[in-house]
Structure formats: C-alpha cells, structure tokens
Amino acid sequence: MIVRRVVTGVDERLDTTSFIRRNLRxxxxxxxxxxxxxxxxxxxxxxxxxxxxxxxxxxxxxxPVVYDGPYEALRGVEVSAAYDSVMRISFEVQxxxxxxxxxxxxxxxxxxxxxxxxxxxxxTGAFRRPRELSWMLGVLLFFTGIGAGFTGYSLPDDLLxxxxxxxxxxxxxxxxxxxxxxxxxxxxxxxxxxxLLSRIYILHVLLIPLAILGLLGGHLTLVWLQTHTQFRAxxxxxxxxxxxxxxxxxxVKATGLAxxxxxxxxxxxxxAQINPVWLYGPFVPYSAPSPAQPDYYVGWLEGLLRxxxxxxxxxxxxxxxxxxxxxxxxxxxxxxxxxxxxxIEAWATGDRAWHHFAQRPREAPVRTGIGAGxxxxxxxxxxxxxxxxLAYFLHIEVDGFNQLLRWSLPIAPVVVGxxxxxxxxxxxxxxxxxxxxxxxxxxxxxxxxxxxxxHEEMPTSRRAP
Amino acid sequence: MSxxxxxxxxxxxxxxxxxxxVGQVAWSFRPSVGRAQTDEEALGRRLYQSGCxxxxxxxxxxxxxxxxxxxxxxxxxxxxxxxxxxxxANPGDxxxxxxxxxxxxxxxxIVAYLRPLVAGGPEIPExxxxxxxxxxxxxxxxxxxxxxxxxxxGGDSIGGGQxxxxxxxxxxxxxxxxxxxxxxxxxxxxxxxIEPADADAVAAYLVWLRDNADEGGLQLGRVGxxxxxxxxxxxxxxxxxxVIRLTKAQx
Amino acid sequence: xxxxxxxxxxxxxxxxxxALGLFVVYAMGGQPQLEGALxxxxxxxxxxxxxxxxxxxxxxxxxxxxxxxxxxxPSDVESATxxxxxxxxxxxxxxxxxxxxxxxxxxxxxAALFPVRSLGGSPGDELATTAWRSGSRLTTIDGNPVxxxxxxxxxxxxxxxxxxxxSSDAQAVLIRVDPQLLELNDEQLAATVDGYLAYSKLCTxxxxxxxxxxxxxxxxxxxxxxxxxxxxxxGVPVYGPAARxxxxxxxxxxxxxxxRATGDFTDPVGPSFWNMPS
Numbered sequence: 005m006i007v008r009r010v011v012t013g014v015d016e017r018l019d020t021t022s023f024i025r026r027n028l029r030x031x032x033x034x035x036x037x038x039x040x041x042x043x044x045x046x047x048x049x050x051x052x053x054x055x056x057x058x059x060x061x062x063x064x065x066x067x068p069v070v071y072d073g074p075y076e077a078l079r080g081v082e083v084s085a086a087y088d089s090v091m092r093i094s095f096e097v098q099x100x101x102x103x104x105x106x107x108x109x110x111x112x113x114x115x116x117x118x119x120x121x122x123x124x125x126x127x128t129g130a131f132r133r134p135r136e137l138s139w140m141l142g143v144l145l146f147f148t149g150i151g152a153g154f155t156g157y158s159l160p161d162d163l164l165x166x167x168x169x170x171x172x173x174x175x176x177x178x179x180x181x182x183x184x185x186x187x188x189x190x191x192x193x194x195x196x197x198x199x200l201l202s203r204i205y206i207l208h209v210l211l212i213p214l215a216i217l218g219l220l221g222g223h224l225t226l227v228w229l230q231t232h233t234q235f236r237a238x239x240x241x242x243x244x245x246x247x248x249x250x251x252x253x254x255x256v257k258a259t260g261l262a263x264x265x266x267x268x269x270x271x272x273x274x275x276a277q278i279n280p281v282w283l284y285g286p287f288v289p290y291s292a293p294s295p296a297q298p299d300y301y302v303g304w305l306e307g308l309l310r311x312x313x314x315x316x317x318x319x320x321x322x323x324x325x326x327x328x329x330x331x332x333x334x335x336x337x338x339x340x341x342x343x344x345x346x347x348i349e350a351w352a353t354g355d356r357a358w359h360h361f362a363q364r365p366r367e368a369p370v371r372t373g374i375g376a377g378x379x380x381x382x383x384x385x386x387x388x389x390x391x392x393x394l395a396y397f398l399h400i401e402v403d404g405f406n407q408l409l410r411w412s413l414p415i416a417p418v419v420v421g422x423x424x425x426x427x428x429x430x431x432x433x434x435x436x437x438x439x440x441x442x443x444x445x446x447x448x449x450x451x452x453x454x455x456x457x458x459h460e461e462m463p464t465s466r467r468a469p
Numbered sequence: 470m471s472x473x474x475x476x477x478x479x480x481x482x483x484x485x486x487x488x489x490x491v492g493q494v495a496w497s498f499r500p501s502v503g504r505a506q507t508d509e510e511a512l513g514r515r516l517y518q519s520g521c522x523x524x525x526x527x528x529x530x531x532x533x534x535x536x537x538x539x540x541x542x543x544x545x546x547x548x549x550x551x552x553x554x555x556x557x558a559n560p561g562d563x564x565x566x567x568x569x570x571x572x573x574x575x576x577x578x579i580v581a582y583l584r585p586l587v588a589g590g591p592e593i594p595e596x597x598x599x600x601x602x603x604x605x606x607x608x609x610x611x612x613x614x615x616x617x618x619x620x621x622x623g624g625d626s627i628g629g630g631q632x633x634x635x636x637x638x639x640x641x642x643x644x645x646x647x648x649x650x651x652x653x654x655x656x657x658x659x660x661x662x663i664e665p666a667d668a669d670a671v672a673a674y675l676v677w678l679r680d681n682a683d684e685g686g687l688q689l690g691r692v693g694x695x696x697x698x699x700x701x702x703x704x705x706x707x708x709x710x711x712v713i714r715l716t717k718a719q720x
Numbered sequence: 721x722x723x724x725x726x727x728x729x730x731x732x733x734x735x736x737x738x739a740l741g742l743f744v745v746y747a748m749g750g751q752p753q754l755e756g757a758l759x760x761x762x763x764x765x766x767x768x769x770x771x772x773x774x775x776x777x778x779x780x781x782x783x784x785x786x787x788x789x790x791x792x793x794p795s796d797v798e799s800a801t802x803x804x805x806x807x808x809x810x811x812x813x814x815x816x817x818x819x820x821x822x823x824x825x826x827x828x829x830x831a832a833l834f835p836v837r838s839l840g841g842s843p844g845d846e847l848a849t850t851a852w853r854s855g856s857r858l859t860t861i862d863g864n865p866v867x868x869x870x871x872x873x874x875x876x877x878x879x880x881x882x883x884x885x886x887s888s889d890a891q892a893v894l895i896r897v898d899p900q901l902l903e904l905n906d907e908q909l910a911a912t913v914d915g916y917l918a919y920s921k922l923c924t925x926x927x928x929x930x931x932x933x934x935x936x937x938x939x940x941x942x943x944x945x946x947x948x949x950x951x952x953x954x955g956v957p958v959y960g961p962a963a964r965x966x967x968x969x970x971x972x973x974x975x976x977x978x979x980r981a982t983g984d985f986t987d988p989v990g991p992s993f994w995n996m997p998s
Binding site for chain 1: 682
C-alpha cells in the first residue's frame with residue numbers, strides 16, 4: 005500500500021514511468037568475480053559513514069595541548085590538539101575506538117577490493133573498447149584511494165605517520181627544478197609547517213571524497229549505460245546480456261553483500277588493533293620509530309625507496325636526488341602504463357572491435373603473462389617494503405635479502421611472465437571451449453550383460469532427473 | 470774492574486733486584502680475578518673456571534675466542550648471565566636471549582668473584598619502578614630506543630643479520646643494565662645522559678607495556694602496517710570472498 | 721517455514737540477537753572487542769540472510785536476456801557532433817572577438833593561480849641553512865647543554881642549538897667514540913673534540929631522523945629505508961639508498977666546558993635537491 009502511494013506520488017510529479025520500468029528490469033550478469041568492485045563500493049560507503057562520526061570529534065589543529073586522558077603512559081605529555089582528539093576518540097568516546105578502527109580497516113578492505121577487482125577486469129579483458137574510460141576512471145580511483153588513505157592516517161599527527169609525511173616531502177623536494185618550490189607550496193613551508201595538518205584534513209574529508217564520488221559516479225554510470233560484460237556460454241551473443249534483473253533479485257543480493265562487507269570491517273574494527281597511535285606517541289620532528297611502513301597499498305612505493313640503489317648524480321650542475329627515480333619517475337611510468345593500458349593493448353594487438361564478452365585468462369595468453377609479470381613486480385616491491393619485519397620474523401639477513409630483491413626486480417617479472425604465458429597458452433590450446441558445467445557419467449547395464457558409460461553435462465537444476 | 474766500578478755495578482744490580490721484586494709484587498696486586506676469599510667467591514671461581522675460561526681466559530683478560538672482561542662492570546656480568554646470553558656455546562654466534570644456565574645465587578657468586586676485575590664499569594643498578602613516571606619513560610623510549618626496538622617494543626632487525634630484540638621478557642633490572650652497558654650493537658647511556666630515575670622510568674614503561682596498550686584488540690605482533698595489510702587481505706577480503714562463494718547461485 | 725527458508729531465518733534471528741547485544745554492551749559502557757564481534761553478527765546475519773534469500777529463495781525469478789547498445793550509428797554521431805560544432809562556430813565566426821575572449825580567459829586563468837602562490841613561500845635558501853651558528857651550544861631536548869664529560873664512550877644523544885631546541889632541520893646527533901678509531905681527514909678531524917663527533921640527524925635519502933646507532937660497528941642507520949652511515953669515516957653512506965654523506969657539525973669546547981658549534985653544518989641537511997650548493 006505504502007509502496008504504491010510513494011511510487012505513484014513520485015511518478016506523477018517526475019514522469020518516471022518508463023525510466024523505472026526500463027531500469028528496474030535491467031539485467032546484470034551473475035558471476036562471483038563480478039562482485040568484487042561492489043565490495044569496494046560498500047567499503048567506501050562505510051568509510052563515509054564512520055568518517056562522519058569521526059569528524060564530529062576530530063580537531064585538525066597542530067596547537068600543543070597537554071594530554072590528560074585515561075591512557076597513563078602519555079599523561080602530562082605535550083601533544084598536538086589533533087593527536088589529543090584521536091586519543092580522546094580512542095579512549096574516551098563511547099564506541100569511538102570501534103568506529104575509528106572500523107574506519108581504518110574499511111580503508112584497507114576498500115583498497116584490497118579495488119586491487120582484486122582491478123585484477124579481475126584486467127585478466128578478463130573487460131577494459132577493452134568501449135570500456136576504456138571505465139578502466140581509466142578505475143585506475144584514478146585506485147590512486148585517489150591511496151591519497152585518501154595516506155592523508156587519513158596522517159591526521160592523528162603521530163610519530164609514524166609524521167615520518168611518512170616527511171618522506172613524501174623529501175621525495176617532492178628531490179624533483180629537479182620544481183621540487184623545493186612545489187614542496188614549500190603544498191606543505192606550507194619547510195617541513196613540518198604549521199599549515200600542513202589542516203590542509204591534509206581538508207584533502208581527506210572534502211576534496212578527495214568529492215573526487216572519489218565523482219570518479220565513482222562516472223565509473224558506475226558507465227557500467228550501467230554500457231551494460232556489464234559477461235562470460236561466454238551457450239546461447240549468449242555479443243549483442244545481448246543475460247543476467248539477473250536489478251529488482252528485486254540483484255538489489256537484494258547486492259544489499260546483502262553490502263552488509264557482509266560492513267560486517268567483516270566491523271569485526272576487524274573491534275577485534276584487531278590497527279594503527280595504535282598511542283604506541284607511536286605524538287609526532288616530533290627529531291625521532292622516527294620502527295618498523296616504519298606505510299599502509300600496505302603504499303607498500304610498493306616504500307619498497308622502491310628501500311631497494312633502489314644509491315644513485316645520485318649531478319648533470320650540468322643539477323643534482324638528481326636519489327629519491328627522484330624511485331619516488332617519482334618509476335611511479336609515474338607505472339601510473340601511465342596502468343592508465344593507458346587499454347590503448348596500449350589495442351595498439352599492440354590491432355584489435356579495435358567492441359567486446360562485451362569477458363575472456364577467460366587463457367584466451368589472452370600474452371596479456372595474462374604480462375599481468376602475472378606485473379603482479380610479480382608489485383609483490384617484490386611489497387616484500388622490499390616490509391624487509392625489516394620479514395627479516396626479523398624469518399631470521400634472515402636484511403642486507404642479503406635486499407640484494408636478492410634488487411636483482412629479482414628486473415628479472416623475476418620477466419621470468420614469471422614468460423612461464424605464465426607458456427602455461428596459459430598450453431591450457432588454451434587444450435581447452436578452448438567456454439566454461440562448461442561439470443560432467444557426469446551414467447553407467448548402464450546393456451541387454452547383453454556388459455556395462456556402458458554415457459557422459460553428459462549436468463543439468464541446470466539439481467531437481468532434474 | 471776498579472773498586473769504584475765494582476761498587477757501581479753492585480749498586481745497579483741491587484737496585485735492579487729490588488725493582489724486580491717490587492715490580493713483581495705490584496704486578497700481582499693489579500686488578501684481576503680475585504683470589505677466592507669467601508665461599509661465594511670460591512663458588513664463583515669454580516663456576517667461572519668451568520664455564521667461561523675457554524673464551525675469556527684464566528685471568529679474565531680474553532683469548533682469541535672472547536673479549537677481555539676488564540672494566541665491563543658487574544652490570545654486564547649480571548646482564549649477560551641472567552639473560553642467558555652467556556655462556557655462549559659457539560664463540561661466533563650472536564648472543565641471543567636464552568633460558569639462563571646459572572641460578573641467581575650462582576650468578577651472584579660469579580659476580581662476586583669477578584668484581585675486582587670488572588669493577589671499572591657500570592655497577593648492577595638498583596631499580597625501583599614503583600611510582601616511576603610512566604610518561605617520562607615512554608618519551609625517553611620513543612626518542613632513544615624505538616628506532617631499533619620498535620615503537621611497541623616488539624623488536625626489529627637492524628642490519629648485518631642482527632636484531633634488536635623484543636624487550637617484553639626482560640626484568641626491570643635487566644632493562645636498566647642494558648641501557649648502561651650497551652650489549653651487542655646497542656649504544657649505551659651513562660648516568661649523566663639518562664639519569665637513574667629516567668632509566669627506572671623506561672623500565673617501568675616497558676613492564677607496563679607488556680600488559681597494556683592493546684585496547685584495540687589483537688595486537689598483531691605490534692608490527693604495524695605490514696601485519697595489518699596481511700590481515701586485511703587474507704582475513705578481510707578472504708572472509709568476504711568466502712561468503713560470496715558460499716552463497717553463490719544454486720544451479 | 722520450509723527447508724530452504726530456514727538458513728535465512730536463522731541468519732536473521734542471529735542478526736537480531738546481535739543487535740540487541742549491541743544495545744546492552746553500549747548501555748553498559750562499551751567494550752571494543754565485544755562491539756566488533758556483535759556488529760559482525762548483526763550486520764553479517766542480515767547480509768548473509770539477504771544473499772541467501774536472493775540466491776536461494778528467488779529461484780523463480782529467471783535470468784533474462786536483453787539487448788545491449790551497440791556503437792552509435794554514424795548518422796547519430798554526425799548529428800551530435802554537428803550540433804556541438806554549430807554552437808562553437810557561432811562564436812568562432814567573430815574572429816577578433818573570439819581571440820580576445822581566449823586572451824581574457826587565459827589572463828584570468830593565470831591571475832586565478834596567484835592565490836595558489838599564497839599556499840607557500842619560495843624556498844630561498846631555507847633548505848641549505850639551519851639555525852646553527854658559531855658559538856651555539858649543543859643542547860639536549862630537555863634544555864641541558866652538553867659538557868665534555870657527559871657522554872660515555874659509545875653513547876649518543878640528540879642535540880639542538882640552544883635557541884632552536886626541537887628544530888626539525890637543525891637536529892644533530894652527538895656521538896662519543898675512541899678518537900684512535902677515527903678515519904677522518906684533517907678538516908673533518910678539526911671539527912671534532914677528543915672523540916666527540918656531531919652529524920646531522922637527518923638522513924640524506926628521504927630525511928628521516930637517524931634513530932639507530934649501532935655502537936659496536938660505529939654506524940648510524942635510518943629506520944625508514946635502512947641507509948647506513950659510517951661515523952668513523954665522515955658519515956659516508958656504506959649501505960642502503962642514501963648516496964650523500966651525512967653533513968658534519970663542526971664542534972669545539974667552550975671555556976665553560978660545554979660543547980658548542982663553530983658554524984652551520986658543512987653541507988645542506990636532509991634530502992638532496994636540484995640546486996644544492998656542493
């Protein structure tokens with residue numbers, strides 16, 4: 005009754021009948037791997053909700069105050085108002101610690117889901133024409149997410165995140181010609197400048213979320229308008245899409261997934277400690293803690309800085325700082341390759357046709373090999389970024405480990421890529437058909453007393469005979 | 470030889486003999502492992518001779534296998550023995566914390582025996598952590614120790630195959646001893662740079678840290694972002710994927 | 721309730737129990753681990769219930785096949801492009817004015833950049849200088865000047881100029897070593913006092929404070945990316961990604977027995993920059 009009245013009321017005023025009818029019936033292909041991007045979306049929603057709660061308590065000010073809260077080990081210590089407010093959220097605001105930790109875990113889950121989703125889209129070729137723009141928006145979302153995470157965990161103004169800020173500052177300073185000028189501009193002066201914290205705050209709660217919303221809006225609208233890719237199956241064609249209608253089935257399933265995502269983030273948020281800023285203490289510019297790592301999705305950049313050789317040279321009086329290549333050039337190349345991949349692949353394969361089918365990774369052995377090589381590259385860098393922690397727990401020597409990683413970085417991705425290419429190509433040659441349903445055999449007794457086996461594909465419904 | 474030369478020679482020889490005797494006697498009074506005077510020192514000498522002389526020498530002044538113990542301080546002897554770092558089975562090994570080989574009375578005996586030799590270095594400290602200023606200890610720890618031992622005192626590797634160990638299992642006395650003697654690769658701080666009250670505060674903070682500061686839940690080794698990232702991917706994404714797969718469409 | 725409905729019902733009941741549990745825990749003052757676990761049950765129960773409902777109970781809703789949009793037809797693309805071009809041409813038609821328009825837009829755009837300039841000043845020589853002056857006493861974070869008898873051998877302490885305690889770029893590390901182990905050249909040696917050496921505490925790679933002093937091997941190591949510097953050899957990098965030696969702070973003993981600097985660091989501190997004076 006109520007539903008009818010609401011819909012009628014809206015429809016009368018906005019003439020939405022055809023819009024509603026068309027879009028509620030719209031279908032989405034149903035494969036488990038298509039749900040990964042959604043997980044990122046729901047994690048983002050949770051980030052906004054928990055984030056709003058946190059903004060009601062956080063104070064984005066570097067002004068010194070004396071901590072006077074329940075955490076004994078820092079009582080009487082001079083800290084910034086920002087740090088003090090985060091301590092208050094963690095130890096005095098009811099449910100504050102759960103909200104804060106859930107917020108941070110949701111950020112990690114958001115980035116993790118984005119990465120896994122990016123892998124899925126890459127290995128199934130779903131970025132090919134006409135979806136190049138979707139892909140680019142997605143890559144931008146990934147990097148904006150890194151920005152969101154980095155600014156976010158720098159807000160408490162603790163010793164660990166402050167050290168991370170200084171590293172970014174140093175990397176900017178090291179850029180030839182514009183470095184010092186750009187660093188002073190963005191950071192508000194020589195590190196640590198008093199304006200820095202409020203700038204990070206506005207970036208984190210306003211500018212970056214707006215950017216993410218915009219990019220997300222574009223990304224989702226494109227998926228909606230262009231329709232989702234699907235795997236090949238009997239009866240499917242390039243010009244049609246088969247799947248679950250949005251209303252009610254897909255919407256219910258998607259809402260369920262949202263709650264599951266929030267449930268996992270909240271579980272981690274309550275049960276697993278994350279970013280315990282009270283252990284690191286307030287930021288002071290003359291100390292640095294260890295282990296000193298950024299959040300894992302920045303780990304590949306950290307690894308680059310750790311294992312890159314100590315190359316610093318002066319050309320025509322211009323000093324190229326040792327952080328420039330690993331800190332700016334290589335990430336720039338990575339970003340460029342990621343962003344432009346659909347066009348690179350189209351140029352390399354000469355394939356400019358429209359594709360709505362998602363490929364199995366084996367259908368594109370070269371791309372799969374390159375992707376495997378790329379993943380190897382990032383894995384080596386992530387290992388490099390955690391080298392001291394790994395060395396401590398695995399009882400190995402950091403210095404030797406670094407050497408191994410340094411040599412692996414140019415070699416291992418190529419080796420893994422080639423091996424993967426060969427394996428995938430062989431798989432493709434042996435099994436070119438689309439994903440089939442499981443087979444079963446019926447064994448029958450023949451009239452003459454022997455046995456006969458019949459193989460067939462299993463039917464769609466378990467209830468079929 | 471003339472009479473005068475003979476007298477000169479006699480004088481020189483006598484002086485030389487007296488000097489030699491005096492020198493010998495003086496030499497025997499130099500700081501060295503004590504001649505066992507008390508039962509405790511006798512026990513200490515026996516223990517030293519059975520467990521330590523191979524590397525540290527009969528007189529405690531070292532061999533090719535181990536360093537001299539001269540002026541290392543009673544704090545050093547107590548620290549290494551009570552943390553089980555010594556005796557070291559193989560001279561080339563890194564001295565890691567192990568269950569101590571000697572009991573407390575035995576350690577005290579060895580300390581008593583070695584005291585005359587080692588006395589030039591830091592004494593075993595009197596540590597009182599009750600009423601120590603926890604936040605002062607926290608700040609000093611963060612400024613001086615966290616870079617090697619980890620902000621959560623969970624330990625970290627420091628290069629060259631060495632580690633700065635987690636300090637959770639150390640007693641307050643051992644903590645202050647380590648600050649004073651600088652074992653292994655660790656630097657050391659004397660009583661002017663870190664005053665006794667401050668050293669006690671650091672020990673108090675580390676003891677407090679063992680059972681506190683984990684309000685957020687599982688501490689994940691106090692390692693920070695590396696463990697958090699691993700958990701986020703394996704547990705976080707893993708759990709979500711599991712649910713997706715378990716509730717997948719029935720064919 | 722039939723059999724397929726049961727798991728959904730169980731999940732929903734669990735969710736309700738979880739939510740009620742949350743009320744109770746919150747009312748009793750809250751406890752993060754319980755809150756997290758109960759949120760997991762409350763949210764997860766609802767989520768799993770919905771997913772099972774959609775996939776298990778809505779089987780009657782069959783998959784459908786719909787058409788996709790293909791590429792727009794050439795005539796449609798042409799008419800869209802033409803519509804846009806018409807508007808652009810109307811402006812471009814008036815050549816002189818449209819060029820002036822472009823100039824005005826460009827000038828305004830440049831002018832709009834100026835508030836951005838207010839975000840931060842020009843670096844000037846800030847990157848190449850610190851607060852150390854000749855005569856500045858080496859002072860610890862507690863405000864105590866360091867005297868020649870203060871440090872043990874193999875000890876180290878963080879020092880600042882007495883008028884800039886806690887300063888980020890002036891921070892220095894004072895170390896005491898056995899003078900016979902030093903491998904410095906004459907100029908560097910003259911900047912030390914009886915085994916006391918001072919270096920900038922900022923790593924020359926990415927600027928992190930060098931918190932690790934490996935006393936037995938006389939090396940300063942950075943916790944960020946493991947750059948390691950040899951204290952005995954003028955702060956030369958011996959491992960890791962740093963390429964530039966640590967700037968040395970020249971020190972002497974004052975008449976009052978306290979250590980003081982004889983000038984600023986020998987080189988710019990922290991990360992290298994493109995126009996670094998060499």
